[in-house]
Amino acid sequence: MNAIADIADVAERYVKLVLAMGQHDASYVDAYYGPPDWQAEATAQQLTLADLATKAQAALAYLPSRDGLPQELALRALNLSKQLLALLARVEMLQGNQLGFDEESARLYDAVSPHHERAYYADLVTEIDALLPGAGTVSERVNTFRAQLIIPADKLRAVMDAAIRAGRERSLQHIALPEEEDFVLEFVSDKPWSGYNWYKGNYQSVIQINTDLPVYIDRAVDLGCHEAYPGHHVYNVLLERDLVRGKGWVEYCIYPLYSPQSLIAEGTANYGIELSFTDEERLAFEQQVLYPLAGLEPALAPRYAQLNRLLAKLSYADNDIARQYLQGTLTREEALEWLVNVRLYPAEKSAQRLQFYDAMGAYVINYNLGQDMAKAYVERQGNTRAAHWAAFRDLMSSPRVPSDLLT
Template sequence: MKRPLRIWAALVALLAGGCASHPVQPPPMTFDEIAEGYVRAVLAVGEHDPNEVDAYYGPAQWREQAHKEQRSLIALRNIITRLYQNAETAPADPKVPAALFELRRRNLKDLIAALDARVRMLQGWKPSFDDESLALYDIAAPHYKEDDFKPMLATLDKLLPPGPGSVSERYNRYTEQFAIPADRIEPVMKIATEAARARTLHWFKLPNGEHFDLELVHDQPWSAYNWYQGKAVSRIEINTDQPITISRAIELASHEGYPGHHVYNSLLEDQLLKGRHWQEFSIYALFSPQSFIAEGSADYGVDLAFPPAARHELTRKLFEAAGFDPDQAATYNAIVDAAQPAGAATLEAARRYRDGQATAEQTLQWLQTYSLATPSRAQQRLRFFDRYGAYIINYSYGKQVVAQAIDRSAGKDATEAERWRWFFTLLSTPRTPQSLLKDGLADQTEAPPAAAVPSTP
């Protein structure tokens, strides 16, 4: 492991020479050296921000060195700037197809730029919601008005059983009839997860030994979290502070597991870290464009894994497992589907709150009206906004951009197999939000060499 130490030492030497009368510039870096420098820089930033490093499965000594050195934010910004400059000019790898290498270059440059923005925020920079979105996630979401969500409320008003209260109150009263009893959460989640895994494995293979462990937790600002451990293993935590309905069980099994975060992380590790030895994929910086791809693909993966007929079949099965009448599944799914625009309403609530256009009380009211949140769930979401800022754009808007990219590449009338194959391409090659928005997956490249390749159903 002497070479990575040399890389980091060269970057640090840049700082030491910066105050000398004749600073010594380190030689240009290869792209692999830039990638290793990026990983070390993320680990160093993680010493200042415990939320920065979402997953790491690279050499343990790199983390240990970051903890020992405790580099200042000013020093890290200088290192990050040097990495970005080298990423722009480093020669391509002749062993990698040109289109694939340029995807790597664009992706790593965006990751480095996002890391620089995060350091500036830790130094005190307070950007607007949209500026934060662009700086960290390479994209900004559309703006929404109250009128954008009134059609959703009107549709739900017609679908929901009559009764007292607002549409949101009636919606929650209805859906919480189908909240899974505490003693049945684990068996219901097991059925949902096995179904999601089977649907995914029908379309492509996953690395040998992949699996995840499920844990029920409390008192978190999120409803679920995938903590990727490396070697195709995840730990998925589900927050049981709020009721877990049948539709939520399907979403969690797919979004956190198959074909969502667990599959995405497993494929990146297998295809790009092990298959190509690209070290930037040994770490996942939470506040980076990778999160837009991760959350957007995970939300898109729910509908991909369970199109209407398959979802109806699974919903009936989960109703039975939870002790509910399966004949109510069709009505239940229709009502849940009608509430989909609530995700965009949550995004807009975060923007207005973070930009000071709405107080906490006004935001809670918005969430309860247009995001269909109960008072306690609205409070949980406010905690999420406080901790994670503009991260919320990665969900509903991420799903929209991913869906448009796959539609553009596969065609709106594509077969299910074609959609899965383009989805595999998205999950197993370096992608940036802006490239998806502008080009879709038009820059299709050959599949990276590794064990996990699309299967033929």
Template sequence: MSDTAPSAAPSPLDAFAERYVKLVLAVGQHDDSYVDAYYGPPAWAEEAKASRLSLEELASRAAALERELQALPAPSDAFVALRHRYLVHQTGSVSAWVRLRRGEKLRFDEESEALYNARAPVHTDAHFEQLQAELDRLLPGPGPLMERIERFRREFIIRKEKLDIVFRTAIDEARRRTLAHIPLPEGEGFSLEFVTNKTWGGYNWYQGNAKSLIQINTDLPIFISRAIDLAAHEGYPGHHVYNVLLEQHLLRERGWVEFSVYALYSPQSFIAEGSANYGIDVAFPDAPKYLREVLFPLAGLDPQRADLYVKVEELSKKLAYAENEATRGYLDGRLTREQARDWLARYRLMSPERAERFIANADAIRSYVINYNLGRDMVAAFIERQGGTDAAPERRWQLFRELLSSPRLPGDLR
């Protein structure tokens, strides 16, 4: 692949797309985490660094670009119309992020709507208590349920000397399964690193030209199911594949320069995180069997315990919306930091250490948390409504590939 997009038939949107890319790069000068990836013209990045526009100027430029995009007539071509809406909503999220950086206060739901074009449902305490009752029946015994789950999970920690072989095996299998359904360009691939002192569990740093750096944080013990989760989420068919397909089909083939930059706090992340989480189910519909027959023996764990472990993890994942409620309460000022941490321990069944790490991350990513759970559920519903179900795996892969190769955003999933 070349480092620049090929010439393509000019579009009225091209000039707006260039302004959008330069706007995102300029905002990135005020927040190191904002530009998650960039592989466009180096001169544009240098220009953003040299000029370092003020937040006031960026607010003005973002608002003007959004107005001008909204005023354009809707393209007659359905796929180009998706591009138009993508630019409108992505620019709107840039505008919202700049307003937040300038000190504007938004409640959790208002912020998620402004940044991610989505608003998470509210779940009551009773919803989580019902799920916990099911877990309580699976793991009876003395002591609080959170402590029983923590004791149970300790049986399934991957020893540090086994991490590399277990993760590489899972990633290789995820890649093999993905390539059977999604063609990827020759030479695509990733580097894998184990790191410490991070607030996240795993991260994909997409570097352009179909290459990624995948990092796994080993600060806390890593449970065996995370090997499948991270292999699919960060790699195949998750973040790595999503970025490769956008670069290949939209940037390189169509010359749509807006796909040379990834603004992290934007609607694109809703699709990225949601599809990456749903991609776990797409790639590993047989996860219990694969864990029991391959990863458990490889990690030196007892395969006879695999089925119960999977049932506990599947139920625990349904508690994920508790993370939204804790973050909503914390950011809206209804919960102190300590209360939010205790709420996570009570309803998400997190250990105090994991809950503290989660709240530390919430300070940084704020309403981004909805992208993981609501994003996953909306992507799943979008694909399953069109026939991509467990009973039709080929159709599911087809729809998943089409989603990853398109400029669709949350509003297009409804």
């Protein structure tokens, strides 16, 4: 048995199966830049969901044992196994099998988020209450304060350009990228997400920012790093250069959204924000560059940064609300109330967030749990910022799977 050839065979089968799944689920294939005839074949064949399950199980059975394989090959085989198992779970879901939130996240994303009761978040809300004293609910005060920090529509492109440029400069100090890599920035509306990277292959991305709701000044760095540098754009460029072109690993020419790859992608994209900017560096950059570009009052920056650090600690409320809402233990009205008074979202964003849960299910865990898993893994690899960048870069261009980040 030639393990290398067998894994390569399964990789090709996997790509074709993901393309075939895309015929049943329009959002399943997030990016593809492999052979065009494989896409045409998937369109022409129109495999049934039952066919897909049978073929995925056969591909899994054909994978060689990882025992005795070199580490890189073993990781590649493990990654293909996890991705195929996630595809099978998605087939079941499309066939009408309703998975519980934790089972869905385990089978699709290879991870399960911790559970917290509402009382867990109460002390954090109390801290925010103390930071922003006054009349009205904590949520009302948070959103009144944040209303001063909306980027005007006519300033949004300049602010986003500056934030992305800063992220790129910091990334290039640690990660070499192809000279031809580039992106197009677009502003869109009527979406359930705030930002998106559509990777097109050949080291090119289309980055979209949703303008349905106000874009606050802190989102410039968040979105710039997450969607572009050192986040999704860099991640996809590295996969294409190092794995698809460099090693001939065809499985990385396609990205199925509902798969363990998403936890790595979203987790590294979120961790890349704090890797690019320490709290002090970010405050200085926003106060000295972004606030003036947006025409906002720079004196508000320190207090807003403090507020955002506290709000970030509430992020797991998103997972707890989504889990209870999707499993029916919170009604729509109760979920909205949690989002406003626990997560401290404005009412309009809370409604948009429910749209996201409805559309994406357990995908929400990939952002905060993924970030924490990526951070813990990267920071175990060394004690310096340079070591963290090196481990981060290696993680983004490796076949490592989410559960493997725990060891």
